[in-house]
Amino acid sequence: MRWACLILLMILLTPSTGWGQEKGASPGGAGAPPAAPSPQDLQAGKRIYQKWCMNCHGAQGDGAGPAADFLRPRPRDFRQGLFKIRTTQSGQLPSDQDLFNVITKGMPGTGMPGWEKVLTEAERWQLVSYLKTFSRRFARASAPPEPIRIGTQLPLSADSAAEGKRLFREIECFKCHGDEGRGDGPSAPELTDDWGAPIRPANLRKPWTFRGGHTPEALYLRLQSGIAGSPMPSFADSLDNEKTWHLVNYVMSLWQDSSGNNPPLQVVLKARRVEGEIPAQPGEAFWQDQEPFYYPLVGQVIREPRLFVPSVDGVQVQAVYNDRELALRLVWDDPTNSKADAEQGTFEDAAAIEFPVQVPPGAKRPFFLMGDAELAVQLLRWGSSSGMTELNGNGLDKLQPQSESSQESTAVGEFQNGQYQVVMKRPLRTVNTAQDIQFETGRFIPVAFFAWDGSNGETGGKMALTSWFYFFIEPALPKVTYVYPALAVVIAGGLQWWVVRRLRQTKMD
Amino acid sequence: MNTRRGIPLLVKFVAVLVGVYVGVRLVRPPLPSSLVMMYMTLTVCGVLVYVSIYAETWQEFSAPLVELFRGSPERGGLWQGGRQVVLGLIPLLLGFGVYQKVTPSFTPPAEQRVVHPAPPFEVMGLTNPLQQRPDRLQEHLELGARVYFQNCVYCHGDRFDGEGHFAHGFNPPPANFVDAGTIAQLQESYVFWRVSTGGPGLPAESTPWNSAMPKWDTMLNEEERWAVVLYLYHQTGWKPRTWE
Amino acid sequence: MRTWLVVLGGVGLLISAAAGSSLAYEGAAVAEKGRVSGIVKAAGKPPAPKPIEVNKDQATCGKSQPAESLILGAGNSVKNAVIRLTNISKGKPLDTAAKVMLDQAKCRFVPHVVIVPVGATLEIKNSDPITHNVHTFSIENDPINKAQPKTVPIIPTKFTAPEIVKTQCDIHKWMGTWIVAADHPYYAVTDDKGQFKLADVPPGTYQMEIWHETLGKMTKEVTVKANAEASVSVELKK
Structure with missing residues (x-):
């Protein structure tokens, strides 16, 4: 027994000693910026900058490196000393720690990665020192900036969120962030950053894209400090501690998942069988009960013309079927409701689902970007002006709508508060078997998704996309699934009864 | 054996089983479930032998069960x-176990993908022409950096680790050049071939239909492609493999 | 799209040039006083900007807003040009205790160009029942961006260095103003008739700078004599 205890103790201690060592390895933690950088520090910072930062932020810190034109938001121009993520008042410079934190963690939703894995803590501090040489404002500042004090936190509650919602209207957050927070407010399309480049207000329902993270403290600080260089002002004059927390709580109440993390990627999109008619209206309560699958979309940067700054960053899909038809509900956020207009040179918003025409028996399948010469794909595409269209593709430049008579899909689409909701329906089997995929249950069918935001100049090959995932139409469960367990219960129960009887008999003997 | 006081034998039996199970599960890296199953069967057999070796212990062990x-x-x-x-x-648990067994579990087919397929014969002997001009290294690296940051960075990332801001949209994920398993293992000619022909240039065993790697020979000229290969090795610190 | 950048750069150049040439200003009682008066005109016929169509908050902002980037009066006279002496080092004291008002009324900054002494208080007021934001594009002064909902009637602001600061409201894109932070009292803005006046100027020969947001800037020499008025007429060319 003593041995067992000793072994258990050793097992329990192993991980904890490991933790202890890890902590000990970084003396001082991340809270100790160097007092004054030496010329050697600045030299080292410059070398690091030239190796890792210059190609986006420019050799002169002007935010005009070779990648700059292909990124949105653009890399920061350091010369004005304007930094988005600060713990200081509007008009003040960031603290050294603020700069260090952004270098360490990166900025979600942008091209700025975190450098923790690449640069040591000392190197990141050297980089902070060097960055500060790009703006005269740092040298001019006589005292370090004063941090914003975060007062006592009000916990998230329905009452607090409701008060936050009232404030959201009173101080007019909705002007940019939209009535439901999707960044689709009336002022949103005209916003530019301090350098004149278009900029978008945050979609408050996608906290995983918040540049400074989505902790309650981070939200509090953004409201109090503003986001320098962007149209987001400081609300320090209008929001006291309590009101700020109410607003933070309201924003957090908008999140589908209270952790604020991005929805998990599911490789298989499942279509569940339902009995009877499937509602065609995307707003029907029916759809709230169907399992959602989320797919992140990225720019088409594979074939010319390429799209480096896509507008739609993800689509939520739900799928059900009955004995006749398949129904797919697509939901995606797009801040503008664009229509095709040849005179204005604007394009419609659209989304599409792609399947191979023939579901391949082996691993082979069409190229995910609209098929290839050998294997064709079918697209079910809904556009805000053109409605539902079935297309076939043998490559990005060989995409043709099917003939009128072969168009068997229908769709109902709505746009509201920065969000599209579209229900597409197609018969499981069609007449045009040469061009249409025939849906069968129990098979893994390759599927991919596309979205176009017309007001972002997206049309044709300029789109946001995914590569292949799987679509699976769940077959009705075979009867044996219920018969075998029932049989097992009966047999086990009988055996047990027999054992009990036997034992009682022996006792009597 | 005299009847022991203290912990009943049945409790000890269960405690040993639980203890061994927890111990086996704590092993890192985790053992495969078949091995765990084997260890547990062994343990059950061993302990059963132990309790059944004397009539008294067997009696002590089985009495509560019989009761x-x-x-x-x-x-x-x-x-x-x-x-x-x-x-x-007891019968309900058994029924549930059977239900778990017979319910079809729908798992997608495994992707049998060859990561570094054999290149076509004609690219194997190529050498990077830019290596012949060490005097113009800086210029070539600048060209390579420009090409990388205008074309590759979205997927392969600022850190060259395959974690660019578009990387999460693609399966298979973009190559991680920092990893010892990619360009560190390859010759410059091979990397040049992958850059030039991209996903569509892959043989069937590498599932070209899934790869989002563009066919760069239509968008970048030869010098630009060699320059970006040169830049990749320079930036990651790897040395290209050469013919031994 | 890059106009702000250009404007910003232009203002920056202007300021750095000014910073190089001007000396620290010293305030004292002025014994002999001269005056400068003048008129600013635009050369040629610069096209007048079109009124801006309002697409939000029409209840407060109306259906259209006048474009204030160039306002020409009779005889091509230019409103809202800024006049200042660049090389004056001694003169009447700068009123750092002053309170200058910049109002936001019916979705317009009033006045369109406001002079505030360095160290004095600019009271930024919101007279509208809606939210505006005050976003400054400055280099010598700390750039601010502060929201001003109707619940915040006044935001007091101070400037620490001479600079012409482009200021805008992002929520209402047409709303722009120029805050002129002045390091001495010899600054003026032209009125409807393109006229301006500088009073209590110590006798001497000065460099005078004339700046306008769309017409650019020029400098002119002016000689001021005691108890006399120097008259200046300038033509700004774009």
Whole structure:
């Protein structure tokens, strides 16, 4: 027994000693910026900058490196000393720690990665020192900036969120962030950053894209400090501690998942069988009960013309079927409701689902970007002006709508508060078997998704996309699934009864 | 053996089983479930041998079980109720186990993908022409950096680790050049071939239909492609493999 | 799209040039006083900007807003040009205790160009029942961006260095103003008739700078005599 205890103790201690060592390895933690950088520090910072930062932020810190034109938001121009993520008042410079934190963690939703894995803590501090040489404002500042004090936190509650919602209207957050927070407010399309480049207000329902993270403290600080260089002002004059927390709580109440993390990627999109008619209206309560699958979309940067700054960053899909038809509900956020207009040179918003025409028996399948010469794909595409269209593709430049008579899909689409909701329906089997995929249950069918935001100049090959995932139409469960367990219960129960009887008999003997 | 006082043998039996199970599960890296199953079977057999080796121990071990099944009229109401529940649960648990077994689990087919397929013969002998001009290294690296940051960075990332801001949209994920398993293993000619022909240039065993790697020879000229290969090795610190 | 950048750069150049040439200003009682008066005109016929169509908050902002980037009066006279002496080092004291008002009324900054002494208080007021934001594009002064909902009637602001600061409201894109932070009292803005006046100027020969947001800037020499008025007429070319 003593041995067992000793072994258990050793097992329990192993991980904890490991933790202890890890902590000990970084003396001082991340809270100790160097007092004054030496010329050697600045030299080292410059070398690091030239190796890792210059190609986006420019050799002169002007935010005009070779990648700059292909990124949105653009890399920061350091010369004005304007930094988005600060713990200081509007008009003040960031603290050294603020700069260090952004270098360490990166900025979600942008091209700025975190450098923790690449640069040591000392190197990141050297980089902070060097960055500060790009703006005269740092040298001019006589005292370090004063941090914003975060007062006592009000916990998230329905009452607090409701008060936050009232404030959201009173101080007019909705002007940019939209009535439901999707960044689709009336002022949103005209916003530019301090350098004149278009900029978008945050979609408050996608906290995983918040540049400074989505902790309650981070939200509090953004409201109090503003986001320098962007149209987001400081609300320090209008929001006291309590009101700020109410607003933070309201924003957090908008999140589908209270952790604020991005929805998990599911490789298989499942279509569940339902009995009877499937509602065609995307707003029907029916759809709230169907399992959602989320797919992140990225720019088409594979074939010319390429799209480096896509507008739609993800689509939520739900799928059900009955004995006749398949129904797919697509939901995606797009801040503008664009229509095709040849005179204005604007394009419609659209989304599409792609399947191979023939579901391949082996691993082979069409190229995910609209098929290839050998294997064709079918697209079910809904556009805000053109409605539902079935297309076939043998490559990005060989995409043709099917003939009128072969168009068997229908769709109902709505746009509201920065969000599209579209229900597409197609018969499981069609007449045009040469061009249409025939849906069968129990098979893994390759599927991919596309979205176009017309007001972002997206049309044709300029789109946001995914590569292949799987679509699976769940077959009705075979009867044996219920018969075998029932049989097992009966047999086990009988055996047990027999054992009990036997034992009682022996006792009597 | 004299009847021991203290912990009943049945409890010890269960404790040993639980202890061994937890111990086996704590092993890192985790053992495969078949091996765990084997260890547990061994343990059960061993302990059963131990308890059945003497009539007394067997008696001590089995008595509570026998009592449970047979029923014991002199026990209290709580015990009686517990017995009913246990006897009811056993067949139900078995039924649930069978249900788990027979329900079809839909898992997508495994991707059998060859990561570094054999290159076509004609690219194997190529050498990077830019290596011949060490005097113009800086210029070539600048060209390579420009090409990388205008074309590759979205997927392969600022850190060259395949974690660019578009990387999460693609399966298979973009190559991680920092990893010892990619360009560190390859010759410059091979990397040049992958850059030039991209996903569509892959042989069937590498599932070209899934790869988002563009066919760069239509968008970048030869010098630009060699320059970006040069830049990749320079930036990551790897040395290209050469013919031994 | 890059106009702000250009404007910003232009203002920056202007300021750095000014910073190089001007000396620290010293305030004292002025014994002999001269005056400068003048008129600013635009050369040629610069096209007048079109009124801006309002697409939000029409209840407060109306259906259209006048474009204030160039306002020409009779005889091509230019409103809202800024006049200042660049090389004056001694003169009447700068009123750092002053309170200058910049109002946001019916979705317009009033006045369109406001002079505030360095160290004095600019009271930024919101007279509208809606939210505006005050976003400054400055280099010598700390750039601010502060929201001003109707619940915040006044935001007091101070400037620490001479600079012409482009200021805008992002929520209402047409709303722009120029805050002129002045390091001495010899600054003026032209009125409807393109006229301006500088009073209590110590006799001497000065460099005078004339700046306008769309017409650019020029400098002119002016000689001020005691108890006399120097008259200046300038033409700004774009």
